[in-house]
Each structure stands twice: as structure tokens, then as C-alpha cells.
Amino acid sequence: MxxxxxxxxxxxxxxxxxxxxxxxxxxxxxxxxxxxxxxxxxxxxxxxxxxxxxxxxxxxxxxxxxxxxxxxxxxxxxxxxxxxxxxxxxxxxxxxxxxxxxxxxxxxxxxxxxxxxxxxxxxxxxxxxxxxxxxxxxxxxxxxxxxxxxxxxxxxxxxxxxxxxxxxxxxxxxxxxxxxxxxxxxxxxxxxxxxxxxxxxxxxxxxxxxxxxxxxxxxRIVGERDIVEIAGDFAAGAFSEALRDMAGADVELLSVADNLASLAVSDSGRIPRVMDRLFQNKLAVTDLKIQTPGLETVFLKLTGRSLRD
Ligand SMILES: Nc1ncnc2c1ncn2[C@@H]1O[C@H](COP(=O)(O)OP(=O)(O)O)[C@@H](O)[C@H]1O
Ligand SMILES: [Mg+2]
The missing domain is CATH 3.40.50.300 (P-loop containing nucleotide triphosphate hydrolases)
Incomplete structure (x- = not known):
């Protein structure tokens, strides 16, 4: 109409x-x-x-x-x-x-x-x-x-x-x-x-x-993936750089800011490898949350920012 x-x-x-x-x-x-x-x-x-x-x-x-x-x-x-x-x-x-x-x-x-x-x-x-x-x-x-x-x-x-x-x-x-x-x-x-x-x-x-x-x-835009929110003491650039060669279909960086990043992973078995990599690069992680995708995740993926900003 x-x-x-x-x-x-x-x-x-x-x-x-x-x-x-x-x-x-x-x-x-x-x-x-x-x-x-x-x-x-x-x-x-x-x-x-x-x-x-x-x-x-x-x-x-x-x-x-x-x-x-x-x-x-x-x-x-x-x-x-x-x-x-x-x-x-x-x-x-x-x-x-x-x-x-x-x-x-x-x-x-x-x-x-x-x-x-x-x-x-x-x-x-x-x-x-x-x-x-x-x-x-x-x-x-x-x-x-x-x-x-x-x-x-x-x-x-x-x-x-x-x-x-x-x-x-x-x-x-x-x-x-x-x-x-x-x-x-x-x-x-x-x-x-x-x-x-x-x-x-x-x-x-x-x-x-x-x-x-x-x-x-x-x-479905984010698919059947786990969403990992990582908080810590790191710069956005260093975080992206540390995961650069891992990033792809199995590990997707949804949003990266200083001290806070969100990734989508195809299965939760990927998470230890991500953590290892961050550790090797001396990036301090203080908190890790694993969630199933919600509208917030869809929003993050589409806009690269959180609705809470
Ligand atoms: N009267 C106005 N003069 C100048 N800029 C405006 C005016 N009204 C809105 N804007 C700008 O237009 C954009 C959209 O605003 P708005 O439609 O009010 O968004 P929303 O309702 O989603 O918050 C914003 O960047 C806002 O700053
Ligand atoms: Mg308004």
C-alpha cells in the first residue's frame, strides 16, 4: 500500500x-x-x-x-x-x-x-x-x-x-x-x-x-556461527594485525575497536587458536563472551558498530 x-x-x-x-x-x-x-x-x-x-x-x-x-x-x-x-x-x-x-x-x-x-x-x-x-x-x-x-x-x-x-x-x-x-x-x-x-x-x-x-x-545474515566478544587491553590495529592471516570464512572480524572486538567463528573449536594467537602477540585479554547471533550481531556485521554506541 x-x-x-x-x-x-x-x-x-x-x-x-x-x-x-x-x-x-x-x-x-x-x-x-x-x-x-x-x-x-x-x-x-x-x-x-x-x-x-x-x-x-x-x-x-x-x-x-x-x-x-x-x-x-x-x-x-x-x-x-x-x-x-x-x-x-x-x-x-x-x-x-x-x-x-x-x-x-x-x-x-x-x-x-x-x-x-x-x-x-x-x-x-x-x-x-x-x-x-x-x-x-x-x-x-x-x-x-x-x-x-x-x-x-x-x-x-x-x-x-x-x-x-x-x-x-x-x-x-x-x-x-x-x-x-x-x-x-x-x-x-x-x-x-x-x-x-x-x-x-x-x-x-x-x-x-x-x-x-x-x-x-x-x-541468517550472520549464519549459524558463534559470536565471540573479546575485551582486554589492546589497540584496534594490533588486534586486527594479530589475527590477519586467520581472518576468513571461519573467523570473521565483525568489529574491532580499542579494547573491544567481536568475531564470528564457524565453530567454537576455533576460539582457543584465536586466544593463542592473541597471547603470542602479547595482547592482554581480560574478558571473553560467547553468544549465539542476535539482531545486535546482525547490526554489528552490517554497520561495523554497535547500536549501544
Ligand atoms: N534540522 C536539521 N538540520 C541539520 N541537520 C539535521 C537536521 N535534522 C537532522 N539532521 C541531521 O540529519 C541526520 C539524520 O537525522 P534524524 O533524521 O534526526 O535521525 P534519527 O531520527 O535516526 O536520529 C543526522 O545526521 C542529523 O544530525
Ligand atoms: Mg529521531
Whole structure:
């Protein structure tokens, strides 16, 4: 239903989106995973119509998203920064925003009650929003995006800065909305969220998608290998040099920084040989962790850096 082709957007010399392309089908919940600065907010802002001066095309059911004004009411936006009035109560905020989205007046009140119930704010509808906790504000922000029953919901980092319980509840809402047939794109820089919430995951960095697929498909990028994380007192260059002639299909250097490196090994029998080599080169190892591949590993392999950076 949504087709994004070659979206490119620069801020001066900074290329925030670099020929970004993506397709989305009805009912899909797509998690767009990328570190800070990857271009997530730029993408959502362009789709929301709040950012201009870009190139590329976006069609929604075959129609140009930016010129067909009837499409505005089919899309719900939950921006990274909260979009509501602090002095109004939750209900009045919904009534205000519903008006902007052309929700028929007769339906608006009923729909607002329904949506407050869905985001578990029904009991707090008459309270000024400034009294709300961070989690409640995020839920209200999400409710505003859902008020007009969009066919496509875009959420930009909807779980930033809230406690675990509020996070779970936002992710539940996203899953339920997707199950009810709404297509969803939500951006995040947190791995665990996309693992549990999405039907498809896209990993982006530097304004482009590096890989996409289901969780299992993405894991196959690193294959059935063990991941070895080695910490110690070493320089990145000396570490790479020590393992240089070993590196290949059986021992792959995923990322090497000063004092911390990650390798993928085809079988754990390779690990003693790696350690021997480091020892011969007088590189001090203080910690060794062996893991099975997860999304973090996929991310490391694709970007050469950790999402935690
Ligand atoms: N208004 C702006 N002016 C200049 N540079 C910007 C602006 N907004 C974003 N950028 C830059 O564009 C890149 C992508 O930013 P953004 O889309 O906010 O990424 P994300 O949401 O993934 O953190 C970053 O390098 C950021 O510094
Ligand atoms: Mg952002």
C-alpha cells in the first residue's frame, strides 16, 4: 500500500536520507531500527508532510502521497516530540486534533472515548495533561495518531524516555493496531522492541536500509556461527594485525575497536587458536563472551558498530 522510492534529503552537507526505498503492505508492522542520526525522524517527517525539499517519490495505494490531499486523513502520525497541549485535558486534546483530521463531529466524541479506553487513559480523560507521567503522555500522543482510524500509522520512537511498563503497553497497542489491519511503521533504536513487536524489521544507517526481513531472515545474515566478544587491553590495529592471516570464512572480524572486538567463528573449536594467537602477540585479554547471533550481531556485521554506541 505504501511505496517509497529513492527518497533523498540533505541538510546542507549532511545527507540524512540517501535514496531510501521501502514497500509496506496492509497490516504489516514494520520496525525501522537505526542508531541516532540514521535518518528515522527525517523519513517520518517527510511522510507526515512536515518536511520539504527532498527528491524521490512516495505513493499510497498508487497515488502520490504529497499531491493527493484526500490521503492525509488515511495516515496517522505519532511524532517523536509530543504533539498536544499541556494545559488542556486528554479529552479536549483529542477533540481538538480530531477536528483537524476531519473526523465528523457526530463521531468524534464517541471515537475519543473509545480511543482513550484503548490506550488505558479513560479514567484520566478530564485531567490536565501537564499532570500526566511520561508514559501517559506517550499513550496520549499515540491516541491522537489513532483517533481518525488511519490505514497507515507512523510512530517515531514511541517508547523513548518511559518506564518498562509503559513501553510494554505502547508495544501492545502497536501490535493490536497491526492485527486489526492497519499498516504500521515505527522507528526505534532498541533491538528488543522490534524482536517482539514486528512482522518485518528493516535496519537502517546513514539514510539507507542495509537489510530487511523477518527476525529469522535477518539472523541468517550472520549464519549459524558463534559470536565471540573479546575485551582486554589492546589497540584496534594490533588486534586486527594479530589475527590477519586467520581472518576468513571461519573467523570473521565483525568489529574491532580499542579494547573491544567481536568475531564470528564457524565453530567454537576455533576460539582457543584465536586466544593463542592473541597471547603470542602479547595482547592482554581480560574478558571473553560467547553468544549465539542476535539482531545486535546482525547490526554489528552490517554497520561495523554497535547500536549501544
Ligand atoms: N534540522 C536539521 N538540520 C541539520 N541537520 C539535521 C537536521 N535534522 C537532522 N539532521 C541531521 O540529519 C541526520 C539524520 O537525522 P534524524 O533524521 O534526526 O535521525 P534519527 O531520527 O535516526 O536520529 C543526522 O545526521 C542529523 O544530525
Ligand atoms: Mg529521531
Amino acid at each position: 505504501l511505496e517509497i522510492k529513492n527518497l533523498t534529503k540533505s541538510y546542507g552537507d549532511v545527507v540524512a536520507l540517501d535514496r531510501f526505498s521501502l514497500d509496506l503492505k496492509k497490516g504489516e508492522v514494520l520496525g525501522l531500527l537505526g542508531p541516532n542520526g540514521a535518518g528515522k525522524t527525517t523519513l517520518i517527517s517527510i511522510l507526515a508532510g512536515t518536511l520539504r525539499d527532498f527528491t524521490g517519490t512516495v505513493t499510497f495505494e498508487g497515488r502520490n502521497l504529497f499531491s493527493d490531499r484526500t490521503l492525509k486523513n488515511r495516515i496517522g502520525i505519532v511524532p517523536q516530540d509530543m504533539a498536544f497541549y499541556d494545559d488542556l485535558n486528554a479529552m479536549d486534546n483529542l477533540l481538538f486534533w480530531g477536528g483537524l483530521y476531519d473526523v465528523p463531529r457526530a463521531d468524534l466524541k464517541r471515537r475519543a472515548v473509545e480511543i482513550l479506553d484503548l490506550v488505558e487513559l479513560a479514567g484520566r480523560a478530564k485531567e490536565p495533561v501537564k499532570n500526566f507521567s511520561g508514559g501517559m503522555k506517550r499513550r496520549l500522543n499515540t491516541a491522537i495518531g489513532l483517533l481518525h482510524k488511519p490505514d497507515l500509522l507512523l510512530l517515531d520512537e514511541p517508547t523513548v524516555g518511559i518506564d518498562v511498563q509503559a513501553k510494554v503497553s505502547i508495544l501492545d497497542i502497536i501490535r493490536n493496531v497491526g492485527a486489526a489491519g492497519t499498516a504500521v511503521i515505527f522507528t526505534t533504536h532498541q533491538l528488543a522492541e522490534v524482536e517482539t513487536t514486528c512482522s518485518r524489521i528493516a535496519i537502517m544507517d546513514h539514510g539507507r536500509i542495509l537489510a530487511q526481513g523477518t527476525f529469522d531472515e535477518l539472523i
